[in-house]
Amino acid sequence: MTMKFCLTIAAITLVLSSCYKQSIADAMLGITGSKQTTTATLSYEINGNPVSISVKDADHQLAGSPTLYCEKSGGYILSGISSFGEIVFTFYTDSLKVGNYKYTSYYGPMYVTSFEGKPQYVYNPGDNMNFIVTSYTDGHITGNFSGQLTPAITPGYPDNIYGTPGSVLIKNGSFKNVPVFY
Amino acid sequence: MGKGSLTAFLVFFLMLQVNAQIGAMKLVGNNTKDYSMGFGAFIKTGVPVSDAADITLELSANIFPLKGYGLDYGTIMCPLVAGYRYTLNGTGQGLYIEPQIGYNLVGITSLPNDGNDIDLKYHGVVLAGGTGYLFTIGSAPFDLNLRYETVIAHGGSNNMISLGISRFISFGKRDTDY
Numbered sequence: 332m333t334m335k336f337c338l339t340i341a342a343i344t345l346v347l348s349s350c351y352k353q354s355i356a357d358a359m360l361g362i363t364g365s366k367q368t369t370t371a372t373l374s375y376e377i378n379g380n381p382v383s384i385s386v387k388d389a390d391h392q393l394a395g396s397p398t399l400y401c402e403k404s405g406g407y408i409l410s411g412i413s414s415f416g417e418i419v420f421t422f423y424t425d426s427l428k429v430g431n432y433k434y435t436s437y438y439g440p441m442y443v444t445s446f447e448g449k450p451q452y453v454y455n456p457g458d459n460m461n462f463i464v465t466s467y468t469d470g471h472i473t474g475n476f477s478g479q480l481t482p483a484i485t486p487g488y489p490d491n492i493y494g495t496p497g498s499v500l501i502k503n504g505s506f507k508n509v510p511v512f513y
Numbered sequence: 514m515g516k517g518s519l520t521a522f523l524v525f526f527l528m529l530q531v532n533a534q535i536g537a538m539k540l541v542g543n544n545t546k547d548y549s550m551g552f553g554a555f556i557k558t559g560v561p562v563s564d565a566a567d568i569t570l571e572l573s574a575n576i577f578p579l580k581g582y583g584l585d586y587g588t589i590m591c592p593l594v595a596g597y598r599y600t601l602n603g604t605g606q607g608l609y610i611e612p613q614i615g616y617n618l619v620g621i622t623s624l625p626n627d628g629n630d631i632d633l634k635y636h637g638v639v640l641a642g643g644t645g646y647l648f649t650i651g652s653a654p655f656d657l658n659l660r661y662e663t664v665i666a667h668g669g670s671n672n673m674i675s676l677g678i679s680r681f682i683s684f685g686k687r688d689t690d691y
Contacts, residue, residue, distance in 0.1 A: 354544055356588070356622040358669025359633050390547065391580065470625045512581045513625065 371399045373411045375504035377446050384411045389510050401511045416445035435459045451480040455496035470511050476504035536677025551577035557679050565603040569596040591619040592639040606647050613641040617664045637666025
């Protein structure tokens with residue numbers, strides 16, 4: 332008799348929980364069904380050479396070495412790794428929002444990416460990286476970017492030796508659904 | 514998770530201070546893959562009502578962090594449940610089954626959203642069904658348990674599977690106790 336009672340309660344628990352397909356948070360937010368996995372992408376052309384990064388299920392990238400993400404650390408650091416190397420840009424803000432984030436050489440040298448084996452910097456007057464965040468929704472940012480960079484032909488300390496000013500152009504840059512980690 | 518997380522961590526800390534035990538748990542169901550393994554602390558006590566059974570009372574604090582955000586975001590629940598624990602061999606020791614019913618005292622889910630965090634607060638009915646094993650080490654009674662638990666609120670449910678061990682606090686003795 333007692334066994335039957337206990338098993339009945341256990342069965343009711345299972346049945347009731349299976350009747351509610353949504354989590355409490357999803358029910359309160361009006362989200363129905365299963366969430367789709369998010370694919371994050373970033374692409375651009377550097378002196379005409381196309382670069383593309385795509386990460387499936389971007390919210391669950393390999394811990395310790397994610398491929399494409401934005402992390403709040405001081406500002407917000409956008410980082411992507413492709414076969415060309417990495418691209419890095421820092422949004423200098425305490426709270427990332429939709430808007431225009433432009434970095435110029437006025438603020439000092441900033442490493443952005445590598446190209447043809449040379450690190451590329453915002454360094455000379457006229458150099459810049461201009462990122463526009465067009466959407467920041469559900470923990471993911473989307474937008475576009477462009478820039479003008481100068482190669483460091485001989486990296487060194489305390490100062491690099493730079494090559495032709497503004498000789499590296501980044502065009503048609505875009506990023507979509509890049510997860511923002513805290 | 515702001516004030517909610519502070520409150521929950523205080524509850525968690527206090528429960529550890531009063532010899533509560535910890536457990537590991539996993540949210541299951543739709544859209545739960547964003548959550549890491551959860552952890553919790555719980556106090557469980559009971560009163561024997563027969564040689565085979567106890568009426569139990571359990572307070573727990575369960576924390577489920579959202580992956581990629583440390584402890585900044587996630588879900589916290591503090592259910593208080595009463596149960597009927599029935600040992601299969603009729604001795605009050607060994608393998609048992611236990612249905613439980615109760616109320617979620619605190620429920621908070623914190624989510625990131627466009628720089629403006631979302632904090633959802635809820636309570637809800639708690640139903641659980643579990644099994645476990647009662648044993649003693651020296652004179653200290655222990656309870657190793659596995660259970661399925663659901664918190665129902667606002668037309669949705671948070672479902673979890675948990676594995677825990679606790680030092681059981683018993684009020685009253687069976688006739689067979691010495």
